[in-house]
Amino acid sequence: MVADTALKHIAVVGAGAVAHAAAFTLARALKPSGVEVTLVVTPAAPGDQQQVEISQPALHELIGIWGLPEPALLKACDGLYGLGFEYQPLGREGFFLPFGRHGIDPAPASFEQGFFKCHPGAIAQRYSEHFLATQAARRGQFDFPVDDPRSIKSTLRYGLHLDHSRLCDTLADYGERLGLRVCKASLDDVERGVDERIAAVRLGNGERLVADFYIDATGAESRLLGEALDVGFEDWEHWLPWTVQSQLSLPPEAQPQPRARLCQTDFGWERRAGLRSCERIDALGTAQTDWVGWCRAYGQADEALRALRPGRREVFWRGNCLALGDAAGSATPLVLSELHWACKALLLWLELYPDKRLSNALQGEYNRRAGAMLAAIRDFHLAHRLAETGVTLEQRDAWPASLRFRLSLFETQGRLWPEDEEAVPQEAWIILLTGLGVQPARYDRLLDALPDGQLADLHRRIQQALDRALATMPTLSKVLARDAG
Amino acid sequence: MTAAIERLVILGGGTAGWMTAAALSRLLPPDIKIRLVESEQIGTVGVGEATIPHLRQFNTLLGIDENAFVQATGATYKLAIEFNGWGDAGSRYLHPFSGFGDDLNGIDFHHYFLRARKHRPDLTLDDFSLASWAARSGRFGPPRPEFPTGYGYAFHLDAGRYARFLRDYAEARGVERIEGRVAQVEQDPDSGHIRRLHLESGQAVEGQLFVDCSGFRALLIGDTLGVGYQSWRHWLPCNRAVALGSPAMAEPPPYTRVTASGAGWIWRIPLQHRTGNGHVYSSDHLSDEQACEQLRIAIGKPAITEPNFIRFEPGYRARSWDKNCVAVGLSSGFLEPLESTSIYLIQMAILKLVTYFPNARCEGPGQDAFNRWMALEYGRVRDFLILHYHANRRPEAFWQQCREMTIPDELARKLALFKEAAAVEHYEHGLFGLPSWLAVYLGQGVTPDGCDPRVAGHPPHKVAAHLQGMADTLKRCAESLPPHAEAVVRGVTGSPAPAELSLYGGRYGR
Ligand SMILES: Cc1cc2nc3c(=O)[nH]c(=O)nc-3n(C[C@H](O)[C@H](O)[C@H](O)COP(=O)(O)OP(=O)(O)OC[C@H]3O[C@@H](n4cnc5c(N)ncnc54)[C@H](O)[C@@H]3O)c2cc1C
Numbered sequence: 001m002v003a004d005t006a007l008k009h010i011a012v013v014g015a016g017a018v019a020h021a022a023a024f025t026l027a028r029a030l031k032p033s034g035v036e037v038t039l040v041v042t043p044a045a046p047g048d049q050q051q052v053e054i055s056q057p058a059l060h061e062l063i064g065i066w067g068l069p070e071p072a073l074l075k076a077c078d079g080l081y082g083l084g085f086e087y088q089p090l091g092r093e094g095f096f097l098p099f100g101r102h103g104i105d106p107a108p109a110s111f112e113q114g115f116f117k118c119h120p121g122a123i124a125q126r127y128s129e130h131f132l133a134t135q136a137a138r139r140g141q142f143d144f145p146v147d148d149p150r151s152i153k154s155t156l157r158y159g160l161h162l163d164h165s166r167l168c169d170t171l172a173d174y175g176e177r178l179g180l181r182v183c184k185a186s187l188d189d190v191e192r193g194v195d196e197r198i199a200a201v202r203l204g205n206g207e208r209l210v211a212d213f214y215i216d217a218t219g220a221e222s223r224l225l226g227e228a229l230d231v232g233f234e235d236w237e238h239w240l241p242w243t244v245q246s247q248l249s250l251p252p253e254a255q256p257q258p259r260a261r262l263c264q265t266d267f268g269w270e271r272r273a274g275l276r277s278c279e280r281i282d283a284l285g286t287a288q289t290d291w292v293g294w295c296r297a298y299g300q301a302d303e304a305l306r307a308l309r310p311g312r313r314e315v316f317w318r319g320n321c322l323a324l325g326d327a328a329g330s331a332t333p334l335v336l337s338e339l340h341w342a343c344k345a346l347l348l349w350l351e352l353y354p355d356k357r358l359s360n361a362l363q364g365e366y367n368r369r370a371g372a373m374l375a376a377i378r379d380f381h382l383a384h385r386l387a388e389t390g391v392t393l394e395q396r397d398a399w400p401a402s403l404r405f406r407l408s409l410f411e412t413q414g415r416l417w418p419e420d421e422e423a424v425p426q427e428a429w430i431i432l433l434t435g436l437g438v439q440p441a442r443y444d445r446l447l448d449a450l451p452d453g454q455l456a457d458l459h460r461r462i463q464q465a466l467d468r469a470l471a472t473m474p475t476l477s478k479v480l481a482r483d484a485g
Numbered sequence: 486m487t488a489a490i491e492r493l494v495i496l497g498g499g500t501a502g503w504m505t506a507a508a509l510s511r512l513l514p515p516d517i518k519i520r521l522v523e524s525e526q527i528g529t530v531g532v533g534e535a536t537i538p539h540l541r542q543f544n545t546l547l548g549i550d551e552n553a554f555v556q557a558t559g560a561t562y563k564l565a566i567e568f569n570g571w572g573d574a575g576s577r578y579l580h581p582f583s584g585f586g587d588d589l590n591g592i593d594f595h596h597y598f599l600r601a602r603k604h605r606p607d608l609t610l611d612d613f614s615l616a617s618w619a620a621r622s623g624r625f626g627p628p629r630p631e632f633p634t635g636y637g638y639a640f641h642l643d644a645g646r647y648a649r650f651l652r653d654y655a656e657a658r659g660v661e662r663i664e665g666r667v668a669q670v671e672q673d674p675d676s677g678h679i680r681r682l683h684l685e686s687g688q689a690v691e692g693q694l695f696v697d698c699s700g701f702r703a704l705l706i707g708d709t710l711g712v713g714y715q716s717w718r719h720w721l722p723c724n725r726a727v728a729l730g731s732p733a734m735a736e737p738p739p740y741t742r743v744t745a746s747g748a749g750w751i752w753r754i755p756l757q758h759r760t761g762n763g764h765v766y767s768s769d770h771l772s773d774e775q776a777c778e779q780l781r782i783a784i785g786k787p788a789i790t791e792p793n794f795i796r797f798e799p800g801y802r803a804r805s806w807d808k809n810c811v812a813v814g815l816s817s818g819f820l821e822p823l824e825s826t827s828i829y830l831i832q833m834a835i836l837k838l839v840t841y842f843p844n845a846r847c848e849g850p851g852q853d854a855f856n857r858w859m860a861l862e863y864g865r866v867r868d869f870l871i872l873h874y875h876a877n878r879r880p881e882a883f884w885q886q887c888r889e890m891t892i893p894d895e896l897a898r899k900l901a902l903f904k905e906a907a908a909v910e911h912y913e914h915g916l917f918g919l920p921s922w923l924a925v926y927l928g929q930g931v932t933p934d935g936c937d938p939r940v941a942g943h944p945p946h947k948v949a950a951h952l953q954g955m956a957d958t959l960k961r962c963a964e965s966l967p968p969h970a971e972a973v974v975r976g977v978t979g980s981p982a983p984a985e986l987s988l989y990g991g992r993y994g995r
Contacts, residue, residue, distance in 0.1 A: 005935070005941070006941065006942060033938070065591075350591070351591075352906070353937060353939060359905040359906040360901075361898070361901040361906055361908075362905065365908060405850070405854075409850040409853075409854050413850060413851045413854070415840060415854070417854055418914060445489065445842070446513070448514055448516075449514050
């Protein structure tokens, strides 16, 4: 039975993974409530073809709703399991940013403090080594987390590397079996109704599609929310200068590796992530970057470029239209992808789920919380600019107050300010900041009361526990073979 | 690197002073010399006996054995606060230390509850809280793994004995207590930092960092440093209290009771050896004599102590850390004890002081972080308290005024969200999550226009039948617990329940 005021038809418009994931999620989650979902697949831009998704562990929440067997999904998307990012900044030692947490109780001070004290020159490297994920990734090994808090494997979290276009096809396929209506057509026009609502969308196939609610996943163009409903845009390019993305495909590595790589270049960042059949490289740079030269360096002809538009819409949800992913705003896909941000936002929307009255208060709560989510991602990505030698203190003074405060507190006190909404666990912040050369000026003085050698002992014991776990951990190739069997 | 702090002075030996001394003696490096100045002549505020579950985390941090603590402080256990006469004269609800019901299909439980009530208006939220069932049936035990939900628990304790207990703990760990009354405070002429406390005895107590636990007097943060106090009286109208002790109850209930009066409210806190009672009221609407008389009538038994009259101004200091002085306790602000939050605020101030512990310069981002954090804590508790006053249908002038007052924007936004969409605003830090807001909204008659549309599709009688099953299970679990009085005497056995910084116990998953 369906309540009279309930939404009955939701239309999702877009070309990419965000649109497909949103439509499939809604079709799944809202099927018991009798909601019909239509996915309008608009033609993809040339630069969108070869995108690779390097997902965060949070994607599992969505996959849980999808109810698809993960190995099958992974295989269909040419995918691999990933344990984190290997960083290579320019002119500095590299480090590994693992997913998950270390899970070590304060003894007596919180775990990272011991590295501030004992390894001031190499905090990120030494601290990160105490994560099982770091060590496993270095050896090409992989395993799934276990639920038992006594096991060191309970600290593992993992993400997926997925081919975007295959992910789209897979979700559309499964979706149609579930009753999702998939309609491939261009978006010709958006009709605006009264009260800042969308009345209908007109498609290239002549169809006039009317729904109770519209999801705008049209990317940075934001055709529904931005264009049709006239929602303003706040530009973040002065903070996040990476406005162009290019991508290439290379032959796969000899053995599949459960990690992505993030290398700083003279123009921005280059990301590499393995799939089963190839390795994908993409780069984030600017309009001034020599993209032809970049492709040639890999022996390839230049590929279509993708424009990125860092910034955010004033609101993400207005009336009967919700923008997801780049259509709502973008902090660039440097580490946390567009899909990641879209998924978190969609889950929030499903938590607050409206009826046809489209409560203003509900919109307000969504916009408040989703705004904090995007700001948290922005701050994390922006912090990567600490790797640039050219970033001056004056430039930093113009950074968002939230990030400036975080940095100053970390530099002076070695503490991270906890926000209500965080993009990544504290551990990730600690590794990133120290890896990029931010040195806390102090460590927890409680450590001074410890007898000599106690910290080193603790670190040695952890290392031994890690070694034991690694001794029996399979390689990623074995895990993939087992998945197939 | 600036030099480290070596000498720390705490002014005041009330709950705040001794909690600070005990915690710092445990959580700071042992080479820091801690001294505490207090004056028996001045004494303490003498109230503050109901707590929330976070105090267990404090005990754990200090390595305090829970049973020993309960015996030493004459404590009883606490699972909830009972609100009588809030909303309207007949309303009665519990604010338990637990969540309500189970979420179903990823949708919050309360939407199902609202739906079921269309068929069963007699259902109350309390039917879906294990802590509430136990509280109502006078039973207590820590949560068990086989129970379908977890819950938190706290204590009612004797403030005087608690301070004594912590004093023993702190002194055993090297804290030096100095008896005497501060006559004059010496500041550095250039920086304005506090250098020495000069006592009436002529003794001077020198320090690099001062923790002001001098209570409402705020001798250091207020009188000496002149940090301003922001009053919230326009939202929280009560500014007086009178406290009276009465004999111990034969069957002390495992909850605090707060009953609305014509111009304020009356508390009852059951201890092992006596019962604490008090009346919090507005001096604009009630004289001290009237307030005391009403309290005596409410107690219904002869008091065993003289009335303790207390004046206060609700509000806080935006900079409770200024220069080399950190205010902890009543000197940093006051929010009335309706939700037993003051000792919690002391605990958080101590934890944050340890986290952001300064070097000898005392100022910088750590200080900002401390002040920001305390502002967040005070602000979030404040809004929750204002809701109790605002959401009422009582006839008295005092209550009418509360109903009609302009409330803070943040609270207005939260209320609109609940009324329009039955949704509770979410925030991660500071006090009061979804279950607490829900308890007060629904307990005081703030009724939403509907519920989640995915639940609105289910027939109410079916939802009600399902929910009844849930309630029955919780009731059975509660009935398997021992009587509260027995638990108090025998203490809690078995492996201790997790002591987290959470109101609702370890297994409330939000
Ligand atoms: C009516 C009422 C009810 C309350 N109920 C609760 C409750 O249920 N739960 C809860 O958590 N909190 C409650 N509180 C709050 C709680 O009582 C306080 O937070 C707690 O007692 C801490 O007080 P304090 O230590 O800051 O101040 P005080 O107890 O006032 O201590 C001040 C100390 O400073 C010393 N001092 C002051 N001036 C000088 C000087 N010149 N020289 C030397 N020493 C000096 C005094 O001797 C004393 O030792 C309540 C408060 C009130 C007013």
